[in-house]
Amino acid sequence: MTVEHVELPDEAATLALGARLARRLSGGGCVYLEGDLGAGKTTLVRGMLRGLGHEGAVKSPTYTIVEPYELGGVHIYHFDLYRLGDPEELELIGVRDYFSSDSLCLLEWPERGAGVVPSPDLTITLAVNGRGRKATLDWAYDAS
Numbered sequence: 001m002t003v004e005h006v007e008l009p010d011e012a013a014t015l016a017l018g019a020r021l022a023r024r025l026s027g028g029g030c031v032y033l034e035g036d037l038g039a040g041k042t043t044l045v046r047g048m049l050r051g052l053g054h055e056g057a058v059k060s061p062t063y064t065i066v067e068p069y070e071l072g073g074v075h076i077y078h079f080d081l082y083r084l085g086d087p088e089e090l091e092l093i094g095v096r097d098y099f100s101s102d103s104l105c106l107l108e109w110p111e112r113g114a115g116v117v118p119s120p121d122l123t124i125t126l127a128v129n130g131r132g133r134k135a136t137l138d139w140a141y142d143a144s
Helices: 011-025 041-053
Strands: 001-010 029-033 065-072 074-080 103-108 122-129 132-139
Touching: 001 011, 001 122, 011 029, 011 041, 011 122, 011 132, 029 041, 041 074, 041 103, 041 122
Parallel strands: 029 103, 029 122, 074 103
Antiparallel strands: 001 132, 065 074, 122 132
16 A cells, blocks of 8 residues: 655646546546545546546536546546435446446545445545645555
8 A cells, every 4th residue: 555645736736646647547447536525626537537638628527426538448437426315326327337447437425435336446635735735645556
């Protein structure tokens, strides 16, 4: 397990971190994105998607639960589980089909899917830090 702390003084730094992480995760995986409302989770996802070549808009799938992307042969699924009432609701949308070895799943509010979503390869915790943010990256394996 490897833990990294990254200072993010502004939005550009958050986008750059996302792009850097996207290159490391381009083969797939499961990423938990944790932090309060407004902590920068969707901004980080935007950076990841841009790092993989996405040029369009990136919005939080708060009402749709999942937003799919396909970039460079990688299936990317951006989940926002904030409005989920019960983890079992995920079974109704066939959530297990999204978590394959060749997909990258990015989950905001993963604790709301407890017992249904798989364990993460990486947990990113974002917190407000002055005018910027601080990211804690907790890799489930040695990421060095």
